[in-house]
Amino acid sequence: MTTTQPTKSIGVAILLWWFTGLFGGHRFYLEREHAKTMLALGIGGFVLLGLGIVGLLPFLFVGAAVLAAVGVWELIDVFSLSRWVRESGTAAQH
DSSP: OOOOOOSSOHHHHHHHHHHHGGGTHHHHHTTOTTHHHHHHHHHHHHHHHHHHHTTOHHHHHHHHHHHHHHHHHHHHHHHHHHHHHHHHHHHHHO
C-alpha cells in the first residue's frame, strides 16, 4: 500500500481562497473546473456593483446578487479544499 503525497499545498490553497476567493484563485492553483467561470462572475459582479454605485441603480442590485452567489460558492469551496489537494496528488501520478 502506497501513500500519495499531494503535489499542492493545503496552506497555499487556503491562502489563495482567503485573498483571491471571489476570483477563483484557489481553483486555478488546484486546476479545478469552472475556475474561469468564477473569475468571470467575480469580475462581472464587481463591475456591475461599480456601475450601480456611480448611479445606475439597477446594476447595484444585480452586482450584489452575483457577488452573493459567488460568496455562497466560496463557502462551499472552503470545505472541498482538502479533498481537492488530495486529488491533485493522485492525478499527478496517473
